[in-house]
Amino acid sequence: MQSRNIKNEINEKIHDEILRSNLANFAQQYPLARAKAYANVDSIDELRDELKNMKQYAVNHIEQLADEFESSLEKRGAKVLRAKDGNELKEQLLKICRENNVHNIVKSKSMATEEIKLNDYLQEKGLHIKETDLGEWMLSVAGQHPSHMVMPAIHLNRNQCAHFFSDELKEDIPEDIPYMVQTARRVLRKEFLQADMGISGANFGIAENGAIGLVTNEGNARIVTTIPPIHVIIIGYEKLIPKISDASKIMRLLPRNGTGQRMVSYLTMIDGPTPVIREKDGKMVEENKKLYAILLDNGRLQAAHDPVMKEVYQCVRCASCLNVCPIWSTVGGNVYGHIYSGGIGAILTGLLNGMDEFAQFSDLCIGCRKCTTVCPGEINIPDLIQELRNRRVTQKGLSTPEKIIFQRIMTNRKIFHSLLRAAALGQKPVKSGKFIRNLPLFFAKMTDGRSLPTIASTPFRDRAETLLQQGPKQAKMRIAFFSGCNLDFVFPETGESVVKVLHDVGAEVVYPQQQTCCGKPIIGAGDLATARKLAKQNIEALETAEADYIIVACPTCGETLEKSYQELLADDVVWFKRAQNIAAKIREFSSFIDEMYKKENRMAVVHGSQKITYHDSCHMKRGLGIYKQPRELLNAAGNYDFVEMTNADECCGMAGSFGMKYADLSVQLMDKKLDGIEATGAQTVAVACPSCMIQIGGGLDKKAPQIKVKHIADILAENIVNND
Incomplete structure (x- = not known):
């Protein structure tokens, strides 16, 4: 594993004006194109549910589908192999090449081959391999990797593309897109005609009849799979689906989500070797192509049997999650990714390439959940990333600073709050009104472009007693106020406003002084054991209030108390019931007042x-x-x-x-x-x-x-x- 400096990579990309412009334009155009593509659909949610249910069935029967796929395809004259990892697949493919005297290979876009670095391996073995997807071809010339699963070269503009064309072809290529496309056709046509083998991926593989489907807009995949005398399909287990009819469940969503099209330009179905006419000994003869399919595992089967991570099988590689991700849209997939990019890429990296690779960029997911609103397979990407973070902490532990902050400070309310009070005093040299506008030395970056709030000299908890006495004489209800850290120590005046509004609707408000941080930062870091301690402390504190409702004016705290505590304490019957009782009383402030x-x-x-x-x-x-x-x-x-x-x-x-x-x-x-x-x-x-x-x-x-x-x-x- 090569260690990355993600912060340096981010700094480079946020100053790359071409990248930023390309991604910004795409991020603006994509939602409109997707909405237009779905304009005639009665219920997107119904389509998503159908796809999710089908993919869930597939992952729960994955070995059965793999056997059926292999049997169906071999009955039609193909040869099916299985590879436990990338190294075995490379060896199998090289053997096929040697047995068939293959020298020249053309390839259509396949992220699975990127995953195992197949091109580099074949070139090291003396084989000539050429990418035929226009974006992939340009990236191979530039020595770059795809930044997007559907549009691999989205981060490049026409000037850069023309430069790469010129370098590769040793001629001056103008910045004219139609001209570049025609040039690519001219150059690649020779590659197609000289190729001994074509390698393709697959968007899906149908167990019922052994057919694969290829979804493209350029048509290169169709040529790769027809002209060369040998075709090798490299397909991951997650692409297997049960029946022919299930392909429609994918095709109704994949184009609309991937590129904003109702249908792609080319849908190619291949279900076995086809006859081709070739010149042999001066005569034109008809002979069958050779067709091989290699089922790639590389961690996929382990994921299929993981009760949590098997959800990733619901992915159809449309990359819509990238298209709406604020991080990917700012720095691109070459930063936010390894081979696969974005949030789904982080998950796939952890499952297929290892947790060390995952850990290098997994915390770029900000948990905004925008991806969950568009994913056709309804994958809860942020939660799966969080699950992998939890597992890594279990395996590797926390850093020393994290251990001190989480386990020694934040679980001890008196120490934690004493440090916050001390910080309120210590900030005076850099304080300007309610803000800290500049920090010295290596802290300066934190106030570059924004000010930071100050910690209040008097937190809400010190104001609460007097304030709560101002409630109505005849209360309609009893409410416990969970302030969270920010309304307690940063915005106590807002805490006062919350109480004032609750009093105005006739509530008696109580403030349990034993409450502490909700624990969300600790949950996010993956330290679930410490988060459970905080959850129990807060549950005990809130139980003492004997309130009708528990009001939160911080949605993060609300989601943590209402949902996360039950998840944290699910294995403890007594505490889980107590967490349920608390969750039943949680109400977010604005929705409660609206009611x-x-x-x-x-x-x-x-x-x-x-x-x-x-x-x-x-x-x-x-x-x-x-x-x-x-x-x-x-x-x-x-x-x-x-x-x-x-x-x-x-x-x-x-x-x-x-x-x-x-x-x-x-x-x-x-x-x-x-x-x-x-x-x-x-x-x-x-x-x-x-x-x-x-x-x-x-x-x-x-x-x-x-x-x-x-x-x-x-x-x-x-x-x-x-x-x-």
């Missing part, structure tokens, strides 16, 4: 003098499924006129510790969000997540200080004051 206001008929739309827009937190919209209610509340807020933001649900780039570890990349995502906010003309941007307040507020402080960021609780509290 209360509707009961009190306080949701009439009111237009104010100031424009306000709203940013969707990733955990809020795609974690908790809450996005309508905050907008309804803002439309009813008397001082504001609500304006919708373009791409309101794009991640702001904070993503917990990601925002500090990858500060440069975090700021890039933040800048896109700030552009969207400014484009609305709003004087205020509302959020429902304190982490987003940190990120967006820090960016606005540096770049647009006239725009303010406010938690929705603060806005509602203002309205209460105005009503008074």
Whole structure:
């Protein structure tokens, strides 16, 4: 394994104007093209469910399907081999080449062959191999690897392509796309006619009849599989499907998700050797092609029998998850990837190439869950990445700093909170109002492009006792407030707003002082044992409140308390039941208030003098499924006129510790969000997540200080004051 410096790679790519322009244009165009392709579909979810169910059946019967596929294809005259790993496949293929006197090979795009570095191996053995996919061909000339599973050279522009063409062909090639395509046809035609063997991958392999399907837009795969006298199919076990009819389940989704087409230009089906007419001893004779298929394992069968990771078999390699990923769209797949790129690439890397390779870039997934909204196989990519992180921590352990912070500090509430109070005092030399705008020495990068919030001199927990006494005399309900770290120590005034609004709807509010960090940062790092300790501490603290509801004004905390605690404690019958009881009482602040206001008929739309827009937190919209209610509340807020933001649900780039570890990349995502906010003309941007307040507020402080960021609780509290 070659160690990578991911931060240096990120720095290089965020300063690559060509890459950034190409990816930005594609990220803007793709959602529109995909939506247009699905315009005539009654229910996308039904199609996704059908595909998921079929692929789940396939993985649960994978050996049976492999046997059936082999038997079906061999009955039609093909030879089927199985390779346990890349080395065995290479040896099998080389033997086929030697037995058939193969010297020249043409190849259509195959990520499985990229995975095992097949081209390098064959060239080392003295064989001539040529990629015929236009993008793959250019990348091979440039000495690069694909950055996308469907569009491998998406990161290049026409100038770069012309340069690579010119270098390869030793002639001046103009920056004219049609001319370059015609040139490629001219050059590759010779390769096709001289080839002794064609190698292809497969988009699917049908067990019922042994047929494979190839989905392309260039047509090169059809030539690779027909002209040469020998065709070798390299197919991973995950591509096997049961029946012919199941191919339609893939084809209704793959083109639409992959390239925004209702149908691709070429769908080629191959179910055995076909007769070809060739010149032999001066005569034209008819003879059958030789057809081989090699089923590649390389970790796939182990994944198929893994109760959690087998979900990856639902992938059809459409790469739609990359197309909507904010990280891939910023730095590309050559940074965010190994062989396969993006979030799904991280998972495949861990399963097929090893956990050490996975660990080098797995934390680039920010958990925004945008990928889950488009994946045709409904794969929960962030959760599978998290599972692999958990397993790596189990195998390798945590770093020493992580052990100290997680296991000795964060599990001891008194020490943890004492350190936060000490930090509030220690920040005074660099504090400027409510922000830290510049940090010295090697900390400077953290405030490059954004300010950081200060830690409050008086946390919410020290204000709570006096504040909670101001509640209604005749309470309608008893509510426990779980503040989380940010509303406690960074934004205590927002915590006060939460309580004020809850009082306004007739709630008695209590604040369990024994509560501590929800544990999400520790869960994200993969230290589940420590996360369980925190979960139990918080469950005990919240149980003492004996509340009707538990209100959270941080969606990350809400998702952790409601969902993650049950997952963490699933193996402990007693604690799991206690976690369930707590989860049943958890309510996110804005959705709860929206419900209360509707009961009190306080949701009439009111237009104010100031424009306000709203940013969707990733955990809020795609974690908790809450996005309508905050907008309804803002439309009813008397001082504001609500304006919708373009791409309101794009991640702001904070993503917990990601925002500090990858500060440069975090700021890039933040800048896109700030552009969207400014484009609305709003004087205020509302959020429902304190982490987003940190990120967006820090960016606005540096770049647009006239725009303010406010938690929705603060806005509602203002309205209460105005009503008074």
